[in-house]
Amino acid sequence: MSPDRTSPAALSKAEFRKVGHYLVDTISDLMDRFGEGPVTTGETANQLQAILGTASLPETGVAADVIMKRAVSLLFNHSLFNGHPKFLGYITSSPAPIGALADLLCAAVNPNVGANILSPMATEIEKQTIRWLAEFIGVSPAYGGILVSGGNMANFTAFLAARTAKAPKSIKEEGISTNHAPLAVYCSKATHAWIEKAAFFFGVGANGIRWIEQDDAGKMRIDMLEQTITRDLQNGSAPIMVIGNAGDVSTGVIDDLKSIGALCKTYNLWFHIDGAYGVPAAVIPKLKNVFAGIEDADSIALDPHKWLYSPLEAGCTLVKDPQTLINTYSTHPVYYNFNSSESQHNYYEYGFQNSRGFRALKVWAALQHIGREGYIQMIGKDIELSQLFFQLATRHPELEAITQNLSITTLRYVPTDMPGDAERKEAYLNTLNEDLLNSLQRKGDVFLSNAVIKGKYCLRGCIVNFRTSEKDIEEIINIIVKEGRKIQMESVNVL
Structure with a gap:
């Protein structure tokens, strides 16, 4: 100074x-x-x-x-503390310590990663991070993209690029109007609530969402998807995109991405994958076939602050053709003097923000510190612990294991003696397990979240936590049962 x-x-x-x-x-x-x-x-x-x-x-x-x-x-x-080994709640990972140090360094330098001239090295680091993330999940490093705040913004960024690419070109000047055929987007009923926000924000409307039924495994039904697309075309609607889940937030199910991609090619639709939670698991060699088809995606959302153990905030949008982001977001007001060279990469042209913090550094640092093999080990261990959680619940006489996919297990407490007749059983169990979850969260010995699966209110544990161990999972089972008995006894005494 x-x-x-x-x-x-x-x-x-x-x-x-x-x-x-x-x-x-x-x-x-x-x-x-x-x-x-x-x-x-x-x-x-x-x-x-x-x-x-x-x-x-x-x-x-x-x-x-x-x-x-x-x-x-x-x-x-x-x-x-989402770094606590018994935090299995919403999908926020235990943050890698190197990410905290990287955030301190970011704040000290304070680059504005909106324009290259304001953040020369930070821009290059973000570009490299994007390439590494594409390589990590198994798509071409030629994919471009941008770091954003999280899953909502990653999906929004892709959604608007899809609308720009597939909707009538006049929309950019004239806006959405009744002069155009109504737009339609397609997704599983398990898709995260971001899709409803996006449809509202970007002019498609809630009625433009086609919620496709799931099969018994929880995957989007491909036959129903194609039937719905062809019916819309016959009725004068304008299909523009299909969203596939690569690890839905409730149960971790991965849709048949290969078949969805093939349909999108047949009908000239944008193929987007919401992999905000699950797509990092594509790095696991034995899961390669499960993620087959991600290379066909026009865009992919993933959140390093979920399963790459980055501190908040760190989401990412990847796109097969980076020009689609520029076509969507680039503006050139007279007061921007940011394009002195054709080779300059200005991130304000790739997404919603002009002023942007340096989110990439903590991801860039962790990717190097942990390495591919380290991530394979950590993500694989999370999946193994989730499988153990499911197995222990299956064996316990007072627990019902419901689903297990990737690192998500759902289960519920089912007491051996329940009041009421059989017709009241499900309603009673739903209330009991909701009360149980609220009590567990309030007491803080373990933190779980919930899922509703085929009408059943379930406890949900998602392991994206490098501190969680087998001992923690065993203790969590005991905590659930002990508290479940207590809640059940209290409910019986009230009746």
Whole structure:
């Protein structure tokens, strides 16, 4: 900083080092202690507000070491830890420590990865990260793409590129209107809720979604998909894209991607794969056939903060033809002086954001630190633990194992003695398991989420956690049964 200017925001070299060393030391201790305490404290919003306090904005500055010590206390003592070995809840992985260090480095340099001139090296690192992610899942490194915040944005980015590529070209100037045939998109009934948002946001509308039935294995029925496409063509609708799931969020099922890709070629439709959770498992050699067809996709969504163990936020959109993103998102206002060279890669032309943080560095660093073989080991272990979870539930007389795919197991607690007649059984079990889940989440010994499968309310464990072990899975089974018995006894006493 210039010697003739002082600033309230500045820290001296000594002060920055002191606070930084304290922070790194305390984070190191936290990482070493994961598993000793609860996953979460289960405190209510009112309790947390009371702890945080209601003080007004300070008029004068507070010392950096005081702020950081309080922040550490607040976050370490009152958070949900997805790095905890018994966190099997929503699909947020335990973050690789190198990612946390990479985020600190990003914040220090603070590149704006919207334009090459504002982020020369960061842009090149993001380009390399995109190539590595494509290679990782087994598609051509010629795929282009962009790092985004997460699954919603990764899928939105691809959805709008598909609409630009397959809908009437006049839409870009004239907008969606009744002068065009109604657009139609096709997906399994298990597709994540992002598709409903995208249809609403981008002019297709909820009525433009064709929800295709699933077969007994949970995969989209290819026969129903083709019947629906041909019926729409006969009735004057305009099919534009099909979405295949590569690991649906409830059960981890992978659709028949090869058959979906073939249909898309036959009917000239955009083939998008939502692999936000599951597609990194394509790196496992024995699962190669399960993911057959991903190379036919026009676009793929994947989230490094799910199964590549990156800290939040890190999503990614990959596209077979990078020009489709430029056709969709590129604008050239007069105040942009960003195209002095044809070889410059400006990420504002590839997605929704102009100003963009440097998300790629933590992914780039982890990909190198762990390596392909390391990921094969870690992802494979997560799958093995999920299979163990399913097997233990199958063997237990008070548990019913429902599904197991990739690293997701669903199950439910089924007491040996239930009140009521057979007709009331399912309703009773649904209520019981919902109450059980709420109690487990509140107490924090384990954190699971839920899925509803063929009308059954299930507990759902998704393992994307490099700290989880066989011992944790065995203990989780015991925790579920113990708490299930307690909830069931309370419900019986109420009746």
